[in-house]
Amino acid sequence: MQNVTKARLQKEGWIKNIRKYKALYLMVFPGVLYFIMFRYIPLGGITIAFQDYMIFKGILNSPFVGFKHFESLFSYAQFWRVLKNTAIIGLYNIVFVFPVPIFLALLFNEIRNLAYKRTLQTIYYVPHFFSWVIISALTVQFLSLSGVVNSVRKWIGLEALLFMQSEAYFRLILILTSIWKEAGWGTIILLAAISSINPEIYEAAMADGASRLRQMFSITLPLLMPTVVVLLLLNIGNVLDLSFDQIYNLLTPMTYPVGDVIDTYVYRVGIIQGQYSATTAIGLFQSLIGLILVVFFNSLARRYQEEGGLW
């Protein structure tokens, strides 16, 4: 099929091809335009990472300084701490947060009462629509001296504990709040993928006497895997791109040693000091790491899965 199209394309030329499939081209055109305008043209802005960019002089007139901003990033006293925290939290997000929606989607899928299922799904979607400011304020209240957790601790005779200012609990709080806010929302794509599984497969399995659990593990999960892998790869690409809003709102100086990440550092340097070049350099560095990881894991996915990976 692909070969036929290719051959025909070569024979008849691309103009004829466009004329022939104009409806398809028409449909793809807005998407292509979007990517050119909002994804490719702004890439030119990367140049400011190599300049001492001044807003009022613009890209064309700002002095070119080469790798100065990269050097100052790597020589920043806390660079390794910030990078380590970013990598660890990113890893935790993939190991602990990423699987939760899969688990949740499988559970939702087993609910037979439609009304109950819809209600439950809606309840799980709700936290997604709250901003991190609200979620973190709730979390801080929940864990404060007069909050629910410490009231229970006092009731059973334990000392009150300020979790928010403890290094030991900070990353756990990040994971739990991430799950709380996004796990329900994350099931949407997965449920759509599950609903596209051919029901005949289930019918055949049932005829062979497969239990509900057996069906889940031998049909739903394996057929869901390609979607999961694509989602995983997309996540890995953003592994160093943590949720700034979440961390910024939960972070205190007392948890800097475990929670100060690239994004909070960028905020201090960039937004507060207005150093656009330095922050662009950091962003470029983050993207580069992301790109390397995606290419690596994509090749792994292609090796171990038929038609696996993003490309």
Added chain:
Amino acid sequence: MNTRLRGLSNKLFIVFVLICMVIVGCSNNSGGNAPKETVKETGKEVEKEKELEKEKEIPYVEIWGNNGNFKNALEKDSPYSKWMIDNVGVGYYSPLVPWEGGTAYIQRLNTRIASNDLPDAFVPWQGIEGTLIEQGALADLTDYLPKYAPHIWNAIPEDIWNVVRTSDPTGKGRIYYLPRVELYQSYGAFIRQDWLDRVGKKVPTTKAEFEDVLQAFLDQDANGNGDPNDEIPISGREFGRWMDVLFGMYGVAMWEGFPMWDIYEGEITYSGVTSNMRDAIVNLRDMYAKKLLDNETFLNSAADWSAKMNSDRMGAWFHINKNTTGPLDQLKEINPEAHLVALPVPKVDGYEGFVTHKRINRPEFVIANKGEETVINVLKILDWIHDPANREENIYGVEGVDHEVVNGEKVLLPPDFEGNSAKIVGNFVFDLDSLLVQLELESKGVDAETVKIIEQRNQIVKDNQAYSKSIAGDGLTASVYEGYADIQNHTSYQEVMTKIIIGDYPIEKFDSFVEEWYKSGGEEVTKRVREWYAQASK
């Protein structure tokens, strides 16, 4: 059917391509002049029809500042703008930018800066003026001030202008900002006299008495509500902010929770790395362990902190003395006996305690470099406010908005946060005498309850003056921090200070922090500050 459909899709395709070409064409040109000009012209024509020549005559300037709790933008036809048009012939407007301790404001301001569209005049925040001056984005005010803002020019002492001149990065000593000048001590600590009465203690003056009082607040039912466990002796805010007196008693120059530069061992030094700071932290760690210092201090947001104060749970605190009417207003609802007095800086043996006084509180306004007309229009408004002849009119504001006339006398109205907008521009040069006159006028015609509160406040303002000390780093230009964001933001100081106080780190960590601080840029910044000081104190 099929051919008709195909024809339709053909036409649709052409129309679509045309629309896209228009969009692409326009977006490519939006930076250029041609399309903008046409839009402007048609817009002007419409306006001309409506407003005729009036629009041409009245210039408007856009001014950004602290909106406080007001929920409305200041429009061109707002009462305040009309008020200024009546007085100086210049109107002004301001969008609703939330303040939130300055963080929300600076984000919005940075967005405007990034799009190369500065407001005509604005409050610069966190040293943003430094980079803007360097790039020529702000107007040089030196030559305009004596002529167009004589009242501001004369109200501010010359030595303060000299410090302002040091912020010129070219070293030519030009003036780029209007400073907020406080010639009196606007900060101070306060303690609840009614709590002291209930636990049978006097206002403490030494460290030992102070701790004794705080212990009594903690142990007894100081607020008299029947529950001896809900009292918080003293509290501060996240990042160790708003508890300056607890550092100041050890001679630490601290301003709103940020360590300042002052003379230590004969040279201007960052107070965050001095032995005074070390000793203050040791004491605070002790207070924290005894629960004399609120154990939630470093998690308190501004709202949490005020809530504790306003709900009659906090015995002592540090803030802006003029604003103590706020919590007192709230407290009278819960506890009619609430009585607040000034808390002296507790005397610690071997230390000269004080509350930091910065005469230059911060740069209050800068004007964008958009030409002479903008500078003059902004200065006209600001100078009118600072003309002593207009003092009373300034305090009473606009009739129906800020005051009403009862029996021929002007009576101030409580602020209507829902219905009105903030004034944005106001007096920014304060001395004690004119402040007291203003406070006096404010209490005219209000009810007896409010008079009681205002009198308490006025006494606190007077009593706080005794503990004030000006610091050497007053008016330090933000450009000394260039390239050292973490030093400017006090990042590692805040980490080590909070962690020692809550007991996570041993005090020895402070010594390694000092070493680290100097190594990671502190040396260079200290060098710059000392050069600046040599120039500023000339």
